[in-house]
Every structure is written in C-alpha cells, then in structure tokens.
Amino acid sequence: MKVLALALLALFVAHPARAIDAAEREAILLHGPWPPEATPDPSNRASGDPAAIALGQRLFFDVRLSRDLDRACASCHLPAQAYADGRPRGEGLRPLDRNTIALANLGGRRWYGWDGRSDSLWAQSLHPIVDERELAASGTLLRDRLEREHDAVFGPADDDEIFLVDIAKALAAWQETLVTPRSAFDDYRDALEAGDAAGMAAYPVAARRGLSLFVGRGQCATCHFGPSFSNGEFDSVGINYFLGPDGVDRGRHGGIAALLASPFNLLGRHNDDSARTTAAPTTHVALLHRNWGEFRVPSLRGVKATAPYMHDGSLATLAEVARHYSEIDLDRLHQDGQLTLQPLHLTEAEIADLVAFLETL
Ligand code: HEC
Numbered sequence: 001m002k003v004l005a006l007a008l009l010a011l012f013v014a015h016p017a018r019a020i021d022a023a024e025r026e027a028i029l030l031h032g033p034w035p036p037e038a039t040p041d042p043s044n045r046a047s048g049d050p051a052a053i054a055l056g057q058r059l060f061f062d063v064r065l066s067r068d069l070d071r072a073c074a075s076c077h078l079p080a081q082a083y084a085d086g087r088p089r090g091e092g093l094r095p096l097d098r099n100t101i102a103l104a105n106l107g108g109r110r111w112y113g114w115d116g117r118s119d120s121l122w123a124q125s126l127h128p129i130v131d132e133r134e135l136a137a138s139g140t141l142l143r144d145r146l147e148r149e150h151d152a153v154f155g156p157a158d159d160d161e162i163f164l165v166d167i168a169k170a171l172a173a174w175q176e177t178l179v180t181p182r183s184a185f186d187d188y189r190d191a192l193e194a195g196d197a198a199g200m201a202a203y204p205v206a207a208r209r210g211l212s213l214f215v216g217r218g219q220c221a222t223c224h225f226g227p228s229f230s231n232g233e234f235d236s237v238g239i240n241y242f243l244g245p246d247g248v249d250r251g252r253h254g255g256i257a258a259l260l261a262s263p264f265n266l267l268g269r270h271n272d273d274s275a276r277t278t279a280a281p282t283t284h285v286a287l288l289h290r291n292w293g294e295f296r297v298p299s300l301r302g303v304k305a306t307a308p309y310m311h312d313g314s315l316a317t318l319a320e321v322a323r324h325y326s327e328i329d330l331d332r333l334h335q336d337g338q339l340t341l342q343p344l345h346l347t348e349a350e351i352a353d354l355v356a357f358l359e360t361l
C-alpha cells in the first residue's frame with residue numbers, strides 16, 4: 001500500500017500540470033528533436049561551401065540582382081522581420097498575389113513556394129531574379145555585373161543560363177544556414193523525453209493546454225507534423241483562392257504545372273546530383289483535380305514573428321487563425337480533399353491557449 005502511494009505521488013510530482021498519457025507523449029515527442037542535422041543538398045554543388053555561402057549572403061542584399069538596381073531579395077525578405085515583410089502580399093515592381101514566406105529551415109525540403117512550384121531551394125531562388133514583378137533581371141545582365149565574384153567561387157560558366165543558376169545556388173547555400181533557434185517548446189519536449197519534471201514545469205501552463213489541443217482534439221498535427229510542424233505537402237483549409245476579377249490562384253495545381261514545365265527542375269541539366277535520387281519526388285508528381293486551391297502546409301516554427309498569415313496574408317493574427325479553424329466553413333473545402341477538418345467550436349480560453357502554444361514555437 002505504502003509503495004503504491006509513493007508511486008502515485010511520484011507520478012503526480014512528475015506531471016504537476018496534468019497527466020500525459022502514452023499516446024499524447026508520443027505525439028509531442030514527434031515534433032523534435034531540434035535543430036535538425038544540417039545535410040548538404042546533393043543537387044547543389046555549392047551547398048555547404050563556405051565561399052559560396054559568403055557570396056550568397058552578400059548577393060541576397062545586393063541591388064545588382066535587380067534590373068533597375070533598386071531592390072534586392074532583402075527588400076521583401078527583411079532580416080528584422082524573420083525574412084518576411086509583414087505585409088499581406090509581397091510588393092515588387094508590381095504587386096504579388098501571395099504572402100512573402102519567411103525564410104528559415106529551408107534545407108532538406110521536397111517543395112518550395114506556397115504552390116510547390118520549385119523542387120529545390122536554388123530553383124526557388126532563381127525565380128524572383130527573373131520574375132518581371134520582382135527583380136526582372138536575367139542571366140545575361142547578371143553575367144555583365146557579377147562575373148568576377150561568380151568566377152572566384154564557381155570558375156567560368158559555359159553560358160548565361162548556367163551563370164544564373166550558379167548565382168541562385170550561392171543564394172541557396174546561404175539560405176540553408178538560416179535555422180530558427182531552439183524554442184521554449186523544444187525545451188519542454190526534451191524535458192518530457194528525459195522525464196525531467198523541473199524542466200517540464202518551466203513551460204507555461206496555457207501553452208501546455210494549447211499543445212494538448214494541437215496534438216489532440218484540434219488534429220492540427222495531422223498536417224503540421226514533425227520537427228518543422230509541416231508534413232511538407234499541400235492542402236486546403238478553406239482560405240479563399242479567388243483573386244478578384246482577374247481569376248483564381250490555382251495553388252498546387254498551377255505549381256505542379258509550372259514545376260513540370262521548368263527547365264530548372266531536378267529532372268533538368270542543372271541538377272548536380274548525378275545519381276538523380278533528388279529528382280524522385282518530381283518524377284512521381286501528378287496533376288490531380290484536388291490540387292486546385294491547395295497550398296503548402298507551412299512550418300509553424302517561429303510563426304509568432306511572421307504575421308500576417310496564410311498564402312494570401314488574409315488573417316492578421318494567430319488568434320484569427322485559431323478562430324478560422326474553430327469556425328471553419330466546410331462548404332469552402334474540396335469535396336475530394338481531406339476530411340480531417342471540422343469546426344472545433346473553441347471557447348475564447350481555448351483560442352488563447354492555442355495561441356500561447358503557437359507563440360512558444
Ligand atoms: C517582391 C518581393 C520579393 C522579392 C524581391 C523576393 N521575394 Fe522571395 N518570396 C516572395 C513571395 C511573395 C514569396 C512566396 C511566393 C509564392 O510562393 O508564390 C517568396 C518565396 C520565397 C522562397 C520560398 C521559401 C519557402 O519556404 O518555400 C524563397 C526561398 C525565396 N522567396 C527567396 C528569395 C530570394 C533568394 C530572393 C532574391 C533573389 C527573393 N526571394 C526575392 C517575395 C519576394
């Protein structure tokens with residue numbers, strides 16, 4: 001009897017906030033450890049190369065990447081704003097349709113962009129250089145301006161297209177080094193794994209309740225899954241994809257079409273991975289009706305700093321995001337899409353808990 005009482009007491013002391021069952025513990029542990037091990041990108045021979053990383057970092061802030069010498073990557077991806085811009089949608093030479101994505105934890109992904117139009121970080125980095133709405137430059141122009149810097153790292157390029165790709169590969173090599181630091185959630189998760197009661201107790205109680213909602217009744221973790229809080233794929237959560245009189249944002253549907261048509265995808269000549277293992281997902285991608293209006297499941301790491309939210313920047317705060325899921329309009333979801341989402345009808349206190357949790361990422 002005495003032994004049992006002691007064991008119960010020990011259990012209680014280990015979990016002062018509330019008991020955690022084995023399934024919930026397992027679900028929480030899956031969101032780490034953090035940070036992940038840095039592995040070089042085989043499709044990019046500049047990946048991990050210190051000289052290329054230094055060049056990429058300089059060029060990210062360099063207006064010579066723009067046709068009119070008036071803007072750089074950093075004009076939209078501001079270091080002080082987690083490499084996003086705080087605006088609903090990006091603003092270049094002409095307005096963009098989508099929210100600027102905060103740059104972090106970019107290594108080792110299958111797809112880039114809200115619609116996954118790129119299968120490598122370097123192809124995604126090339127896109128704004130030539131896009132008429134963004135930097136509106138070209139390989140020929142860059143070669144005129146940057147040949148010396150380029151050749152010092154890559155040696156001479158055979159043609160302007162290779163030159164352009166090399167510049168994008170240097171930009172990618174630097175962006176791969178942008179990793180969000182360990183968070184309060186990571187400390188809690190590791191304490192849970194280690195059975196460290198004092199470490200667990202340091203995590204705010206409201207965040208702890210929000211975490212239970214996230215992995216439990218809210219079913220958020222079916223899509224926002226793993227150490228980066230994303231399954232890396234695409235889905236629809238009922239955010240409008242009508243752009244107004246000009247038409248619709250096809251989302252993943254347009255992304256797949258653009259990916260397969262691009263000379264810069266991993267099936268093309270610019271992939272440095274001679275074994276072509278990196279190209280496997282691209283080989284298997286297929287255009288499906290359900291891809292209409294699907295967007296990338298965003299990582300939630302550092303999400304506190306990257307308002308406004310969603311592909312169109314239509315939700316201003318994390319509380320608005322929580323409310324959106326709470327009252328989700330099922331008529332706006334695809335009939336042939338996922339069946340996970342149901343209105344959660346959260347109380348205001350639960351919304352506050354969910355936000356408190358998201359802010360610890
Ligand atoms: C005019 C604003 C603007 C400029 C300039 C710009 N970007 Fe972006 N960036 C965006 C927007 C908007 C998105 C989301 C685009 C989409 O998915 O349709 C984005 C997305 C990205 C992504 C995808 C991140 C992810 O998680 O998938 C990367 C990488 C990126 N930009 C790098 C760059 C680089 C490198 C440059 C400079 C060569 C650059 N950007 C210039 C606005 C800009």
Ligand code: HEC
Nearest residue numbers: 218219220223235237239295296297298309310311321325
């Ligand atoms: C069916 C998959 C799915 C589920 C379940 C899901 N999400 Fe999402 N989440 C997405 C997708 C897809 C987007 C981007 C949608 C868009 O922009 O159109 C998103 C966007 C977000 C964003 C905005 C991030 C940003 O950078 O813009 C947050 C925050 C978020 N979800 C939190 C949650 C929470 C909290 C839950 C549970 C209540 C949840 N999600 C459930 C797929 C999902």
